[in-house]
Amino acid sequence: MASPKPVGKATPMVGGVLTFILFGIHRLFVGQIYSRSEAMSLVKALSDSSLYFGAAIASASATILALMLTMLGMMHNSSADIGIWLFKRVRMIAWFATISLCSAVALLTFSSIPIGEFEDIPTNWYVLSYYAIATLMAVLAGLLVTSILLILGAVRYLVNRLAPEVE
Numbered sequence: 001m002a003s004p005k006p007v008g009k010a011t012p013m014v015g016g017v018l019t020f021i022l023f024g025i026h027r028l029f030v031g032q033i034y035s036r037s038e039a040m041s042l043v044k045a046l047s048d049s050s051l052y053f054g055a056a057i058a059s060a061s062a063t064i065l066a067l068m069l070t071m072l073g074m075m076h077n078s079s080a081d082i083g084i085w086l087f088k089r090v091r092m093i094a095w096f097a098t099i100s101l102c103s104a105v106a107l108l109t110f111s112s113i114p115i116g117e118f119e120d121i122p123t124n125w126y127v128l129s130y131y132a133i134a135t136l137m138a139v140l141a142g143l144l145v146t147s148i149l150l151i152l153g154a155v156r157y158l159v160n161r162l163a164p165e166v167e
Contacts, residue, residue, distance in 0.1 A: 012153065016146030023138040043130045047111045050133050054107040057140045061101035064147055068094050071154070082161060089154045096147040100140060107136045 068090050075082050075090075111133060 012146045012149035015149045016142040019145040020138050020142030023141045040126050043126050043133070046130060046133050046137075047113070050107055050111040050137055053137055053140070054104045054111060057144055058101055058104035058108070060144060061097045061104060061147075064097040064151065065094060065101070067151075068097070071158070075158070078162060082158070086154060086157055086161075089150060089157070093147055093150045093154065096143055096150065100143040100147060103136065103140055103143065107133070107140065110136070 071090060072087075075086060110129075
């Protein structure tokens with residue numbers, strides 16, 4: 001059986017960067033803020049959706065970490081020659097999932113600030129808050145897409161290694 005060629009890191013990274021750019025551009029166009037009331041309403045709307053988004057990213061990242069442990073166990077128990085590439089890929093996936101999980105916790109913490117409850121806050125605070133939340137959401141989207149594409153490459157490699165040959 002011919003040795004399967006590992007997929008490089010470039011494709012997942014490109015996917016993550018493109019997701020970040022597309023998500024970021026969308027948020028920048030939506031976030032054209034001209035007044036304090038607009039800024040406050042945009043931050044409130046974005047905070048509400050970012051709570052759901054952050055929880056979904058945190059859940060996905062924790063699941064990915066658990067699945068990487070399962071994959072490591074399967075690789076360890078396999079009689080096939082897995083190769084160092086897959087172990088390095090699993091390590092990279094674990095790092096991306098951990099960064100995503102920690103960033104999601106930061107987003108959840110930041111998004112849970114009661115936006116409309118404060119008096120005498122300068123307008124630029126709301127504008128900066130909007131862009132901070134939007135940027136963090138774009139980063140998280142990019143990290144998740146990168147993680148998923150890294151997993152796809154690892155799974156394809158592992159299946160090619162372990163699958164019986166089809167004639």
